[in-house]
Amino acid sequence: MSFTNFLEKEILDHVFAGAAYTAPGTKYLALFTAIADGEAGSVTELSGSAYARQSVAFTTSGNTTSNNAAVEFPTATGSWGTVTHVGVYDASTSGNLMAYATLSSSKAIATGDVFRVPSGDLDITLN
Numbered sequence: 001m002s003f004t005n006f007l008e009k010e011i012l013d014h015v016f017a018g019a020a021y022t023a024p025g026t027k028y029l030a031l032f033t034a035i036a037d038g039e040a041g042s043v044t045e046l047s048g049s050a051y052a053r054q055s056v057a058f059t060t061s062g063n064t065t066s067n068n069a070a071v072e073f074p075t076a077t078g079s080w081g082t083v084t085h086v087g088v089y090d091a092s093t094s095g096n097l098m099a100y101a102t103l104s105s106s107k108a109i110a111t112g113d114v115f116r117v118p119s120g121d122l123d124i125t126l127n
Contacts, residue, residue, distance in 0.1 A: 001101040001124040024090035028053035032085040049078030067122040073115040080109035
């Protein structure tokens with residue numbers, strides 16, 4: 001996953017300029033069918049058919065942080081389309097996109113499907 005410019009600026013300001021930054025207590029995983037420009041917020045997030053962002057928690061080891069539990073979305077009550085990207089937000093609705101990534105393989109979600117991310121499959125690395 002890549003940090004967005006929003007999060008990069010917050011971290012730089014906090015570490016090097018002494019500006020206060022309070023990390024969100026809860027982070028939320030979002031699913032996208034397209035990202036034109038993650039930095040500008042030009043993303044196509046799923047909506048309707050029982051879709052809702054899900055909380056996600058991370059554990060850090062070395063220079064990588066990974067989800068420490070599986071993330072499971074509600075059962076789709078209609079087609080969600082093809083999920084191509086994921087993103088981490090600081091709020092359950094609206095909010096700031098902090099990191100995003102392209103899935104290694106897209107996944108079409110039909111009525112009755114459940115989208116799951118196994119524990120440890122969301123990795124954010126700083127080099």
